[in-house]
Amino acid sequence: MKLKTLCIIALTIAFLPLYVFATEPSSSTIYEGIDVSNWQGYINYQEVKNAGIEIVYIKSSQGNNVVDSYFKVNYNNAKANGLKVGFYHFLTATNEAEAVEQAEFFSSVISGTTPDCKLAMDFEEFGDLTVSEINSISQAFLSKVKEITGKDLIIYSDTSNARNVFGRELASQYPLWVAEYGISNPGETNWDFWDGFQYTSRGEISGISGFVDRDKFTENILLDSQEIIQKTGSEENYNQDIVYVVQRGDTLSQIARDYGTTVNKLVQLNNINNPNLIFPGERINVPINGNTQNVEESAVGHRFYTVQSGDTLSELALRFGTTVSEIAELNNIQNVNLIFTGELLRIPR
Numbered sequence: 001m002k003l004k005t006l007c008i009i010a011l012t013i014a015f016l017p018l019y020v021f022a023t024e025p026s027s028s029t030i031y032e033g034i035d036v037s038n039w040q041g042y043i044n045y046q047e048v049k050n051a052g053i054e055i056v057y058i059k060s061s062q063g064n065n066v067v068d069s070y071f072k073v074n075y076n077n078a079k080a081n082g083l084k085v086g087f088y089h090f091l092t093a094t095n096e097a098e099a100v101e102q103a104e105f106f107s108s109v110i111s112g113t114t115p116d117c118k119l120a121m122d123f124e125e126f127g128d129l130t131v132s133e134i135n136s137i138s139q140a141f142l143s144k145v146k147e148i149t150g151k152d153l154i155i156y157s158d159t160s161n162a163r164n165v166f167g168r169e170l171a172s173q174y175p176l177w178v179a180e181y182g183i184s185n186p187g188e189t190n191w192d193f194w195d196g197f198q199y200t201s202r203g204e205i206s207g208i209s210g211f212v213d214r215d216k217f218t219e220n221i222l223l224d225s226q227e228i229i230q231k232t233g234s235e236e237n238y239n240q241d242i243v244y245v246v247q248r249g250d251t252l253s254q255i256a257r258d259y260g261t262t263v264n265k266l267v268q269l270n271n272i273n274n275p276n277l278i279f280p281g282e283r284i285n286v287p288i289n290g291n292t293q294n295v296e297e298s299a300v301g302h303r304f305y306t307v308q309s310g311d312t313l314s315e316l317a318l319r320f321g322t323t324v325s326e327i328a329e330l331n332n333i334q335n336v337n338l339i340f341t342g343e344l345l346r347i348p349r
Contacts, residue, residue, distance in 0.1 A: 023159070023178060023186045026193035026220045031055045033215040035088070035198065038070045040208050041305075045081040047207025055084045055117060055217050057196075061109045062090035064102050069244065069286075075113060084222065086117030088156060089145075094129065096140040103144035110149070111231045117221050118154040118195070119145060120177060124161065135167050142174055149229050154195060154221070162189035175220065195221045209305045209320070209347060246282040247346065249332025261287055307343040322348045 032052050036043060037059035048056070056078045059068045078085050089106040093099040110119070121141055126134055142153050156177040157166055168190045177196030180186040186197055196217045203214030244255060252263045252275050267275050269285050278284070305316065313324045313336050328336050330346045339345070 021188035023162075023176070023189045023191055023194050025185075025197070025216070025218050026175070026195050027218040029219040031084070031217045031219070031221070033057065033196070033217045034203065034205060034208075035059075035213045035215060036070075036074055036208075038068050040210070040212055041070070043070075043074065043077065044207035045077045045083060048078075048205055049081050049083055051206045053083065053205060055086065055215070055221065057086040057088055057117065057120060057215070060087040060089060061106050063092045064098070064105050067109055071109070079114075084116035085113075086115055086120060086221070087113070088120035088122045091121055091123040091137075091141055092125065093137050093141065094127065095133075096137055099137045099140040100144050103141045104148065107145055107148040107229070108231075111229050114226055114228045115151065116223060116226050117217070118152045118175070118223060119149065120154050120156050121145075122156045124157070126165070131165055131167070134165055135170060138166065138170060142170075150227075151229065152223060156196070156198075157189075159187045159189055162191065163187070166190060177215075177217075177221075194218070210308075244284045244286045246278050246280055246284060247331070248280045249330070250278065250280075252276075252278060255284065255286065305345050305347050307339050307341055307345060309341045311339065311341075313337075313339060316345070316347065320347045 031054040033055035034048070034053055035057035045056075056074070058071060058074045058078065060071045061067050075085060075087075087106075087110050089102065091099070091102055093102050106119075121138065123134070123138055123141075129137070138155070142155075145151070145153055154175045154177050155162075155166060155170065157179070159178055159180045162171075162176060162178055171190040175195040176189065176191040176193070177198065178186045178189060178191075178194045179198040181198075181200050183199070186194060196215055198213050198215045200214045202211045205212055205214075246255075252266050252272070256263050256266055263275055265287060266272065266284065269287060272278070305320075313327055313333070317324045317327055324336050326348045327333070327345065330348060333339070
């Protein structure tokens with residue numbers, strides 16, 4: 001009898017971490033959500049809403065000069081279809097001064113918008129920074145954005161960093177949007193509760209080509225009031241460029257046409273010696289001058305799809321209602337039987 005009791009106690013202790021050491025939702029009201037960037041290409045938000053999505057977090061910016069090329073398109077179309085919207089900035093600062101600079105840039109990019117959800121800091125690539133430096137940089141960024149915009153903020157982090165890197169001082173000031181895949185509830189962190197939970201990076205939603213991050217959000221992700229972010233007067237001090245990654249078959253003239261600029265501007269901005277020679281994977285700064293109309297018009301003409309293992313052009317053509325020859329021509333594919341996992345394809349709409 002004693003042995004049986006001891007076994008039961010041992011089993012109970014062994015399984016305690018699965019239930020005790022977990023970060024719980026901050027409320028019982030849960031919204032279905034996604035988070036998106038230029039990787040998803042053009043999104044049909046009417047279909048997204050019809051699929052049950054209620055909240056979309058949109059990448060607005062990165063570093064101190066990169067504006068996501070689909071930021072305004074995603075914002076306008078999500079809002080037009082009645083979705084609740086939040087923004088996130090990919091932080092790359094290596095000291096507090098850079099953090100403040102990026103906070104000012106982020107605030108300038110999203111000025112003039114009306115977010116429904118807390119503004120998010122995505123800080124996940126630390127290089128040689130110490131834990132103390134990471135926390136001070138985060139604090140500098142978060143407090144500066146709050147000062148400029150007047151909006152509350154949230155920290156996006158995986159469970160490991162939320163447990164071992166971002167400290168309890170930050171956890172006491174800012175809520176958590178946590179990422180952990182393959183489980184029903186995230187593990188132990190320095191937070192007791194989460195306002196956001198990213199549970200997979202391989203979500204499939206009608207209206208979006210390829211995979212998308214899926215999230216659950218509590219009602220506490222929402223801002224207390226939805227007011228426009230006022231212009232700070234500093235947005236014109238920043239070069240509103242996007243960073244475009246050259247795809248197979250691209251030409252400078254096509255890129256210039258898509259983004260409403262000229263070949264000469266691209267050549268000067270990127271110090272290109274031969275405008276007839278650009279390479280797949282090359283990163284090109286493209287000026288957009290705060291006007292994304294041309295981005296949206298070109299996005300309507302095609303969507304982007306990331307090739308998955310087992311995909312063929314014939315299957316993709318059937319899935320997206322086009323032809324193999326149209327996909328091949330748009331992507332300058334010489335051998336229609338040879339595409340590669342991870343390759344980014346343009347698909348005619």
